Amino acid sequence: MxxxxxxxxxxxxxxxxxxxxxxxxxxxxxxxxxxxxxxxxxxxxxxxxxxxxxxxxxxxxxxxxxxxxxxxxxxxxxxxxxxxxxxxxxxxxxxxxxxxxxxxxxxxxxxxxxxxxxxxxxxxxxxxxxxxxxxxxxxxxxxxxxxxxxxxxxxxxxxxxxxxxxxxxxxxxxxxxxxxxxxxxxxxxxxxxxxxxxxxxxxxxxxxxxxxxxxxxxxxxxxxxxxxxxxxxxxxxxxxxxxxxxxxxxxxxxxxxxxxxxxxxxxxxxxxxxxxxxxxxxxxxGPGLTFVLREALYGLDAIAEELFPGRRQRSLRQATEAVMLEAPGNWDRYYHGPEAERALQRHFSYSDRIRYYWPQPGAERAVDELFALLDGVELPETLIAQYLGGLYPEVRAGRLPPRARDLALAAVERLAQDYVAACCS
Incomplete structure (x- = not known):
């Protein structure tokens, strides 16, 4: 054994x-x-x-x-x-x-x-x-x-x-x-x-x-x-x-x-x-990983709107909002205050309760549509600087390809690297 x-x-x-x-x-x-x-x-x-x-x-x-x-x-x-x-x-x-x-x-x-x-x-x-x-x-x-x-x-x-x-x-x-x-x-x-x-x-x-x-x-x-x-x-x-x-x-x-x-x-x-x-x-x-992934996906979502305005019926941000509102059980009792505050927390709270919704068909389709739209596209450095600023230095140095999937994975890797480094110090 x-x-x-x-x-x-x-x-x-x-x-x-x-x-x-x-x-x-x-x-x-x-x-x-x-x-x-x-x-x-x-x-x-x-x-x-x-x-x-x-x-x-x-x-x-x-x-x-x-x-x-x-x-x-x-x-x-x-x-x-x-x-x-x-x-x-x-x-x-x-x-x-x-x-x-x-x-x-x-x-x-x-x-x-x-x-x-x-x-x-x-x-x-x-x-x-x-x-x-x-x-x-x-x-x-x-x-x-x-x-x-x-x-x-x-x-x-x-x-x-x-x-x-x-x-x-x-x-x-x-x-x-x-x-x-x-x-x-x-x-x-x-x-x-x-x-x-x-x-x-x-x-x-x-x-x-x-x-x-x-x-x-x-x-x-x-x-x-x-x-x-x-x-x-x-x-x-x-x-x-x-x-x-x-x-x-x-x-x-x-x-x-x-x-x-x-x-x-x-x-x-x-x-x-x-x-x-x-x-x-x-x-x-746990939530920290999907928080930085959501940051990257929303950044890519904004870049897609800049490059291909009107190509999609709705953005990823709009799709996730709809999915969360249709099934509020995983966020409703956790977020408090006026509706504007609750809307902010749905997407940007550290508790990242949006993570419960990524497997839902509506959110999954929206992510797939985003990556399909950006597939094969070398994203402009200037837009990466604007919407994914934390990844810009690696792109600028040539260490990170300016492609959607690579950028999303790199956002999570950057966080995971803090944990690996802490455990291997």
């Missing part, structure tokens, strides 16, 4: 090579391709994760089961030339969250089916998240109940994983940030206390033992904590190493474990590097 490359992640910073790993949390094919292109020249494996809302036994908002998602990623790898042996698939926030409106016994039964599907499909990095209450329960559960449910899901995963395959590693933790970022502007954060982090680890150790999952607990490699990073619709809270010093120090009491940092989107390269140095070795990024 091949060892899981993440099993020893706590030892990485004590030997030559990478000290951490980015966790690419997206189901967008162009974002995944860009991450592959960025990672390929490095010594890093590529960790791609799907959340319980994106991918589950019912299809999630992508329409994919875990087995479907695996095929989807492997097809992108084949086109890109990325070696499958360097690919790690993970499941994020695996627990009852998609069904938390149901009674706990029903929601947990569905969560068990889900994690079995992830494990059976060969996902080898599993984040157990049972921190949320179900129907009739408090919004957040206490550590003991959360840990007991996590151990129950670990047992289901252990039963379902392919025999002779790579044994999965697990990530635990009860101080889990909101998936996709906060829902409004944030002014400050309360970091996880060192005592709370240690208590969470210890209570999970006992819960796994009570469930007969001692072997699975030896493969717990990560603990989700709040290191003081988050983003809202309009602002970002940056990492402060001094504030996290005591939290970082408690890792010495949890051998074999690193911290997993959620919501690292929009952190600077310097902040990401400091996070890895301080033991937050798994850096999760």
């Amino acid at each position: 091949t060892d899981n490359p993440l099993k020893s992640i706590a030892e990485w910073r004590d030997r030559p090579g990478p000290s951490g790993i980015p966790s690419i949390c997206t189901a967008h094919p162009m974002a995944i391709e860009a991450a592959m292109r960025c990672t390929a020249p490095t010594p890093l494996p590529l960790l791609i994760e799907a959340t319980c809302n994106q991918v589950n036994q019912d299809g999630g908002y992508t329409g994919m089961t875990p087995a479907d998602f695996r095929r989807f990623v492997e097809e992108i790898a084949a086109r890109t030339g990325f070696p499958l042996e360097r690919l790690i698939l993970g499941g994020d926030h695996l627990g009852p969250n998609p069904w938390k409106s149901l009674p706990a016994d029903q929601a947990m039964a569905k969560a068990e089916v889900m994690i079995r599907a992830f494990a059976a499909a060969g996902f080898t990095k599993l984040h157990l998240d049972c921190s949320m209450g179900c129907a009739g329960e408090p919004v957040a559960l206490d550590d003991a109940q959360t840990a007991a449910r996590a151990a129950r899901l670990a047992a289901a995963a252990e039963e379902a994983r392919p025999q002779g395959g790579i044994a999965p590693v697990y990530v635990i933790g009860t101080e889990v940030p909101i998936p996709g970022g906060a829902m409004e502007e944030i002014e400050g954060l309360e970091l996880t206390s060192p005592g709370a982090a240690l208590a969470t680890f210890q209570v999970h150790c006992r819960a796994f033992a009570d469930a007969g999952q001692q072997d699975a607990f030896t493969r717990v490699v990560g603990l989700v904590v709040q290191p003081g990073v988050e983003f809202g619709n309009h602002n970002v809270i940056d990492y402060d190493p001094a504030a996290a010093r005591d939290l970082s120090a408690v890792l010495a009491q949890m051998p074999g474990v690193v911290f997993e940092a959620h919501s690292t989107d929009y952190q600077t390269r310097g902040a990401l590097t400091a996070l890895v140095r301080d033991g937050f070795a798994i850096l999760k990024v």
